[in-house]
Amino acid sequence: MSEVEEEKKALIRRLLEAYATGDLDTLDELLAPDYVDHNPQPDQVPDREGFIRSVAGHESAFSDTRVTTEYQAVDGDTVISRFIMNHVHDRGEFMGMEPTGRSWETSAIVIHRIEGGRIAEEWSESSNQLEATRQRLEREKFALERVEQELQVARRIQHASLPEEVPKLEGWRISPYYRPAREVGGDFYDFIDLEDGRVGVVVGDATGKGVPAALVVTATHSMLRAVAQTLSSFSPGEILEQVNETLLARIPSNMFVTCFYAILDPASGALSYTNAGHDPPYLRSLAGEVEELRARGMPLGLMSGMSYEEGEVFLREADSVLFYSDGLVEAHDHGGKMFGFPKLRALVAEHSEERSPGNFLLDELYSFVGEGWEQEDDITLLTLRRSSSPG
Numbered sequence: 001m002s003e004v005e006e007e008k009k010a011l012i013r014r015l016l017e018a019y020a021t022g023d024l025d026t027l028d029e030l031l032a033p034d035y036v037d038h039n040p041q042p043d044q045v046p047d048r049e050g051f052i053r054s055v056a057g058h059e060s061a062f063s064d065t066r067v068t069t070e071y072q073a074v075d076g077d078t079v080i081s082r083f084i085m086n087h088v089h090d091r092g093e094f095m096g097m098e099p100t101g102r103s104w105e106t107s108a109i110v111i112h113r114i115e116g117g118r119i120a121e122e123w124s125e126s127s128n129q130l131e132a133t134r135q136r137l138e139r140e141k142f143a144l145e146r147v148e149q150e151l152q153v154a155r156r157i158q159h160a161s162l163p164e165e166v167p168k169l170e171g172w173r174i175s176p177y178y179r180p181a182r183e184v185g186g187d188f189y190d191f192i193d194l195e196d197g198r199v200g201v202v203v204g205d206a207t208g209k210g211v212p213a214a215l216v217v218t219a220t221h222s223m224l225r226a227v228a229q230t231l232s233s234f235s236p237g238e239i240l241e242q243v244n245e246t247l248l249a250r251i252p253s254n255m256f257v258t259c260f261y262a263i264l265d266p267a268s269g270a271l272s273y274t275n276a277g278h279d280p281p282y283l284r285s286l287a288g289e290v291e292e293l294r295a296r297g298m299p300l301g302l303m304s305g306m307s308y309e310e311g312e313v314f315l316r317e318a319d320s321v322l323f324y325s326d327g328l329v330e331a332h333d334h335g336g337k338m339f340g341f342p343k344l345r346a347l348v349a350e351h352s353e354e355r356s357p358g359n360f361l362l363d364e365l366y367s368f369v370g371e372g373w374e375q376e377d378d379i380t381l382l383t384l385r386r387s388s389s390p391g
Contacts, residue, residue: 005074012079012112013069015119020067020085022059027052032118039124042095051122061094062087062104082109097141150211161214161221167191167199169266174201177358177381186213186257187325187378188221192228197266200228200236203323203382204259204278212255219250220257220300236261236274237308240297244276247301256299260323269315269386274308276300279326279341282348286318290349293321320385322348322357327377333369343368357383 011030018026035048044054058065065087073080085106090099110124166174176189186206194200202224206216220243227242240261247257260281262273277299280292297308315321324344331339344361351360358381366373 008074008079008114009072009081011114011117011119012072012081015112016067016069016081016083019055019058020065020087022055022065024052024056027055030119032115032120035118035120035122037122039122057094058087061092061099062089063091064088077114079112079114080109081112083107098144100140153211153214161188161190161218163189163191167193169199169264171387172264172266173383173385173387175358175383175385177362177379179375179379181209181327181375181377181379186217187327187380188217189323189380189382190221190225192225194228194234194263198234199264199266200239201262201264201323201382201384202259203281203325203380204257204276205325205378205380206257207255212252216251216255216257216301220247220259223247224259224261234263234272235310236263236272237297237310240274240276240300240308241306244298244300244306245304248304251301256301258299260293262293262321264384269319270312271315271321271384272310272312274310276308279324279329281321281323282345283313283315284320284322284348284351286316288349290345315384315386317386320357320383323380323382323384325378325380327375327379328361328365328381331365331369331373331376331379334372339365339368357381 014026015030017023018030031048031051033048035051037044037046037051040046040050041054044050065085067083067085069081069083071080071082085108086103087106088101088103089097090101092099108124110122112119113121162178163176166176174191178187178189180187186208187204188206189203190200192200192202204217204220206213206220208216223243223246224239227246228239231239231242233239240259243259251257257276258278259276260273260278261276262271262281264271273293273295274297275293275295276297280294282290283293284290293311293313295309295311298306329339329341329344333339347361347364348357351357361381362379365379
């Protein structure tokens with residue numbers, strides 16, 4: 001092979017490498033003033049400036065671009081090249097598609113005509129590949145839009161199940177906090193008005209995410225409220241037994257709900273409770289002593305004929321109970337370390353009543369996970385505090 005042919009091959013390899021690295025200065029050097037691209041990308045002007053703009057657009061959309069030249073042949077003033085390009089779509093929009101983070105591999109055969117030491121024309125088979133890519137991107141874009149629409153529906157369903165108001169009880173302060181993750185999970189909480197001025201308090205979490213979890217939350221929320229208000233019983237265990245049997249026949253077999261249900265008597269400070277597989281709340285006394293409110297019971301919707309253990313405590317002045325979901329304790333920092341139950345319990349013990357418990361714990365969470373944290377699951381915090389005893 002002659003030296004002239006090797007130079008022509010090397011010229012084309014420089015072009016491909018400049019394309020991969022987004023080296024616009026090299027492209028400006030290599031392309032002839034009247035360069036023509038006979039197979040331009042969609043919406044690309046086929047002249048020299050149009051080609052350079054398309055390379056700049058590629059560089060703004062893709063990273064880690066690598067070109068491997070597999071074969072080259074020279075025929076007079078033309079060079080035939082077959083190459084593979086690998087790149088990652090993680091920087092910007094491409095053909096109307098937001099970054100996907102996916103690695104792409106494209107193979108192509110191109111023919112370049114060289115005139116006066118510069119590239120004058122290009123033909124390629126990439127037009128068909130680009131059309132296939134465009135169609136694939138359109139399908140992915142539609143799928144992503146559909147997922148986002150489903151997430152919006154899930155958010156609306158879930159928000160509709162949350163209480164609009166917090167009960168106003170003399171001598172008590174109730175402070176809820178709810179923050180959904182982007183992929184809406186199954187957290188919920190509610191307050192249920194009962195006979196004799198008592199109030200039901202529930203915090204739960206349905207398995208799964210998106211619309212299925214939101215629908216299970218709605219079903220559980222509605223059943224629990226209906227059973228609690230129609231069943232003439234102040235036994236939280238009996239309430240969950242009935243809800244479990246009803247829910248079992250109405251939700252998918254691969255889903256279940258964890259739930260902590262308590263009944264507060266504001267007059268006496270009595271808090272009776274039961275638990276269906278949920279993380280146990282923490283009771284904090286004025287002296288800073290902390291204990292878990294434990295009761296055994298299987299999650300709702302798993303098995304028929306379940307019974308639920310009950311417990312009861314009496315809240316004195318300045319005593320408080322923190323109900324929460326696993327989105328808090330299972331949050332991870334950048335090193336993969338989990339926030340965890342021991343840390344939460346220690347924070348509950350040291351918390352000063354001068355600050356809102358929810359704000360205090362969230363500040364600690366954000367300090368733990370660091371900047372750039374992406375919330376993995378819904379976070380629900382609900383604090384029940386007896387501020388004073390009735391005179």
